[in-house]
Amino acid sequence: METSRVAATARGIGILAVVLFVGAPTAIQLGLVGPGPGFSFFAGSALLGLLAFFLGLIGIVRTRVGTGRDGRSRAVLGAMLGGAVVLVIFGLTVRSGDLPRINDITTNLDDPPAFVAVLELPENLDRDMAYPAEFREHQRRGYPDLGPIQVATPPAATLNRIADIAQELGWTVVARDDAAGTLEATETSRVFLFVDDVVVRVRASEGGSVVDVRSKSRVGRSDLGANAARIQRLADAL
Numbered sequence: 001m002e003t004s005r006v007a008a009t010a011r012g013i014g015i016l017a018v019v020l021f022v023g024a025p026t027a028i029q030l031g032l033v034g035p036g037p038g039f040s041f042f043a044g045s046a047l048l049g050l051l052a053f054f055l056g057l058i059g060i061v062r063t064r065v066g067t068g069r070d071g072r073s074r075a076v077l078g079a080m081l082g083g084a085v086v087l088v089i090f091g092l093t094v095r096s097g098d099l100p101r102i103n104d105i106t107t108n109l110d111d112p113p114a115f116v117a118v119l120e121l122p123e124n125l126d127r128d129m130a131y132p133a134e135f136r137e138h139q140r141r142g143y144p145d146l147g148p149i150q151v152a153t154p155p156a157a158t159l160n161r162i163a164d165i166a167q168e169l170g171w172t173v174v175a176r177d178d179a180a181g182t183l184e185a186t187e188t189s190r191v192f193l194f195v196d197d198v199v200v201r202v203r204a205s206e207g208g209s210v211v212d213v214r215s216k217s218r219v220g221r222s223d224l225g226a227n228a229a230r231i232q233r234l235a236d237a238l
Contacts, residue, residue, distance in 0.1 A: 004062050004070065004071040004075065007059030010056035011052075011075070011078040013051055014053075014056065014080070014085075016052075025042060028193050030190075030191070034236040040176055045089070046085060047087070047140050049082040052082025053083045055079075056079025058078060100143075103220055103222060104217070106131060107214070109136045109139060111212070113199045113213065117184045118197045121174070146228060149208075149212075149213070149238055150207075152207060154204070158211060159178065159181055162238070168219065169187070171198065181201060181203060182200065182201050182202070185200075186198065194219055196227060196230070197215070198215045198216075199214050
């Protein structure tokens with residue numbers, strides 16, 4: 001009995017999709033590839049998964065009873081593997097579908113805290129770290145509740161507390177300027193090891209302090225909500 005080439009191809013591509021889905025993050029963790037290329041391989045697994053799914057469906061039809069072709073189990077496996085990869089990635093995408101495609105978030109759109117110390121990091125030497133003016137309206141629509149953080153403690157005590165929280169959150173503190181009331185840090189994502197830059201500014205206000213935060217991704221146009229979530233974690237801790 002002739003084996004269906006479509007079924008065999010579906011299985012092969014489905015296996016490759018799973019390998020990329022699992023292998024890309026693993027390779028990043030092991031330092032074999034950088035976060036950017038590794039994430040591209042991961043995203044590519046979705047395209048392969050989609051191809052394996054449809055080829056699997058075609059293979060199932062072509063190996064139905066009476067066609068004289070073998071390989072139905074291969075077609076089913078290819079469709080299942082490809083469909084599983086697509087469903088997982090699609091689920092992650094849907095969760096962030098309503099979020100704006102921006103990668104620089106701040107609590108103060110009129111006066112965003114400026115990066116100073118992190119500009120000297122090798123990875124940032126050729127980057128424009130100014131807050132993009134075109135992001136303002138997108139952030140207002142996407143994160144309407146995000147704003148300056150009011151706390152009851154004076155600036156010096158607030159900055160000390162922020163330094164402690166930064167360590168608790170796993171940030172790497174790059175610099176702290178007590179005179180300016182600022183703290184700059186980076187945070188590395190757990191899976192893809194993307195590094196984001198953060199600056200926190202503390203100013204005196206009536207009854208305590210006002211804290212402004214800015215968090216900026218180094219890679220990609222969209223942050224999938226990561227920067228706003230980071231700011232919210234700091235606000236919750238304060």
